[in-house]
Amino acid sequence: MQIRDFDVDLFLREYWQKRPLLIRNPWNAWRNPLDPDELAGLACEEDVESRLVTRYAGGLAMESGPLAEDRFSKLNGSWTLLVQAVDHHSPEVAGLIEPFRFVPDWRIDDVMVSYATDGGGVGPHFDQYDVFLVQGLGQRRWRVGPRCDAATPLLPHDDLRLIVDFEATGDWILEPGDILYVPPCFAHDGVAVGDDCMTYSIGFRAPSRAELVEGWCEHQVDGLGDEDRYADPDLPIQSNPGEIAAPAIDRLHAMVMEALSDRDAFARWFGLHNSLPKYAETDWRPEEAVDTQEVRGLLAQGVPLSRNPASRFSFIRQGEQVILLFVDGHCFDCAGDLAGLAEKLCAGSSLVVDPGLSASAEVIGLIAALIDQGSLAFDEGD
Structure with a gap:
């Protein structure tokens, strides 16, 4: 309509x-x-x-x-x-x-x-x-x-x-x-x-500031090593040992902000976080991994692909050549033919892939992965 x-x-x-x-x-x-x-x-x-x-x-x-x-x-x-x-x-x-x-x-x-x-x-x-x-x-x-x-x-x-x-x-x-x-x-x-x-x-939906801060911090904490600690090799003598001095606060604050300020890392995390499906539905997931030769043949025939209506597709540009494709909590780095395909997958609920791409191992691999996780399926009619 x-x-x-x-x-x-x-x-x-x-x-x-x-x-x-x-x-x-x-x-x-x-x-x-x-x-x-x-x-x-x-x-x-x-x-x-x-x-x-x-x-x-x-x-x-x-x-x-x-x-x-x-x-x-x-x-x-x-x-x-x-x-x-x-x-x-x-x-x-x-x-x-x-x-x-x-x-x-x-x-x-x-x-x-x-x-x-x-x-x-x-x-x-x-x-x-x-x-x-x-x-x-x-x-x-x-x-x-x-x-x-x-x-x-x-x-x-x-x-x-x-x-x-x-x-x-x-x-x-x-x-x-x-x-x-x-x-x-x-x-x-x-x-x-x-x-x-x-x-x-x-x-x-619109994520709250609290949700973003909590999720991003938890994600970054998981990747930090225990040996990454506060250090003060230039420690001066203080007039009062009970004071937490301004230089120490500056250094502590910088440790936290540096761990959270990587914009590219945040973009990748947010794409993953935001694309998580609302419900854990698996109706579209095949019982066995799809055969890549079958995928190749169906693409060559121009059989359309349909997106699972419960799936969430989005992408983020990373520079001029690379697109990060996010689907149901998974990230796929896409360049070349894959970048164009990723954009088209996000543009609508169905897609006919250019049969000329059926020879691309990267294209076959991406589509097979999305079928295996239940996000895509070939629409072969009856």
Whole structure:
């Protein structure tokens, strides 16, 4: 599905991470990509993250999946089902990401899908990430409030971060195909208007400073030797032995900063860290290592390659000739033909490799490695 008449430059300049925006059905032809029964089926599976939020007289209650198959037949009143990473299981839902790829892929998290009965919702809350809320089926009333932060009062609840005093600054009813963009930390509350309400939440991630510092420091510590210690061969006599003198602090601080200041090493670590898959799914991983001769033959025939929708692909340029390709927590140094191939692998969900590259041992080796780790597969049809 394609979005028409959407000014990306204007959106990024005026709205992205600045203020909410309602976009009335901009699709060429909107079609709900997932049946409610399919969503319910996913919520019953062991390897799928799901939540059920029910409304009762005293407020909201949440239970985590997997849900029993007969759970839905026992529900009464208002309730909401939320299922994470549905794009990993449905190509049609994964297709919803494509129009929003003006945001770099490394920022994409997943597509969460919710289904709600009349009055269903998760209450007024705020998130730490950008989200495009696409109304798929039925109607939902969205109210958006001011920006929140860690000091915003929350209701006492074990599972849900609900805002105590929610005052809406915007109030809209979304019809199928409508989109509401909500920046990070803006309060919002969605309530189903009527039954059979489905919403697709295309979420983006942003690492926190704490997460980056912790991960990068831990990575660097693993590579430091025990003999790399503080030294002061030019130690002077101090007037007071109890003082930690400024030259010592300078030297200690320099030891730490030098260990963390290698930008190229940080780039490689971040590529690995950021490409780790959200869930440890192995459905695409073959039971045995792929035969390189078979790979060569399929490439020569022009058989397309498809990316595992659960996989994360990205690359970083290292100089003019080398590209570091990151796929599902693995790094591949790519130069020459491999550099061009790496860029194409990151550009879209499928690729036909130039048959002329089928004679390249490096190309065969890279594709075979990605197939073996479950990130790629040949699309041979039936």
